[in-house]
Amino acid sequence: MADMLVKLYTLPELAPLRTQLAVEGIGMRRAVPQKHLVLGAWVRGHFAEGWAAGVKAALNQQLVSCWLAVLHTPLDHEAAHAYDLPAEQLLGFAWYDVASKGMFGPIGVHPAYRGRGIGTALLIATVHAMADVGYQYAIIGWAGAPSWYATAVGAQLIPDSEPGGFRGPLRGDL
Numbered sequence: 001m002a003d004m005l006v007k008l009y010t011l012p013e014l015a016p017l018r019t020q021l022a023v024e025g026i027g028m029r030r031a032v033p034q035k036h037l038v039l040g041a042w043v044r045g046h047f048a049e050g051w052a053a054g055v056k057a058a059l060n061q062q063l064v065s066c067w068l069a070v071l072h073t074p075l076d077h078e079a080a081h082a083y084d085l086p087a088e089q090l091l092g093f094a095w096y097d098v099a100s101k102g103m104f105g106p107i108g109v110h111p112a113y114r115g116r117g118i119g120t121a122l123l124i125a126t127v128h129a130m131a132d133v134g135y136q137y138a139i140i141g142w143a144g145a146p147s148w149y150a151t152a153v154g155a156q157l158i159p160d161s162e163p164g165g166f167r168g169p170l171r172g173d174l
């Protein structure tokens with residue numbers, strides 16, 4: 001799995017996808033640091049331990065580099081106070097600047113919610129966030145879905161980038 005390059009100055013607009021998903025009660029927003037436990041458990045449960053290890057790094061960035069897709073659900077009782085808000089159901093996550101500066105990924109959408117445009121919207125939202133903090137290009141590290149990235153954001157394979165900067169496992173059993 002090679003790395004891919006994304007031009008952040010020619011990105012598709014997020015607004016049409018965001019509007020389309022909002023009709024289904026699905027939104028996208030930046031994560032907040034205090035939710036690292038639930039997000040870590042969710043990523044570990046639905047994806048991989050190695051991906052879950054990135055949660056703290058993404059949530060501890062000075063500007064959190066993790067974006068979430070969430071399903072808004074109505075409150076099942078009368079709000080007792082201003083902070084008595086309905087829970088949001090996690091549907092997907094993506095982050096950048098974790099494996100290395102300027103690197104996007106991983107990204108994951110709950111299996112039951114795939115194929116509805118959530119992954120594309122989350123990807124576009126996150127790479128727009130990278131552009132907003134000053135990057136001109138994003139690198140998708142070890143791109144597991146190259147044709148999907150190419151379609152969604154025009155990502156191009158980087159020649160001779162396999163395995164790129166990735167290194168083998170680190171053993172600590174001595």
Ligand SMILES: CC(C)(COP(=O)(O)OP(=O)(O)OC[C@H]1O[C@@H](n2cnc3c(N)ncnc32)[C@H](O)[C@@H]1OP(=O)(O)O)[C@@H](O)C(=O)NCCC(=O)NCCS
Binds near residue numbers: 106113114144
């Ligand atoms: C890749 C992923 C994030 C896409 O999320 P999603 O919400 O289903 O994405 P969208 O609905 O925007 O796009 C769905 C389209 O992408 C295609 N697609 C999904 N995974 C793909 C892959 N690995 N390679 C190529 N195309 C893929 C689907 O077939 C679908 O095509 P269609 O619209 O022609 O039917 C999701 O499949 C996922 O979480 N996969 C497991 C984790 C992963 O592989 N992450 C990417 C590598 S880091």
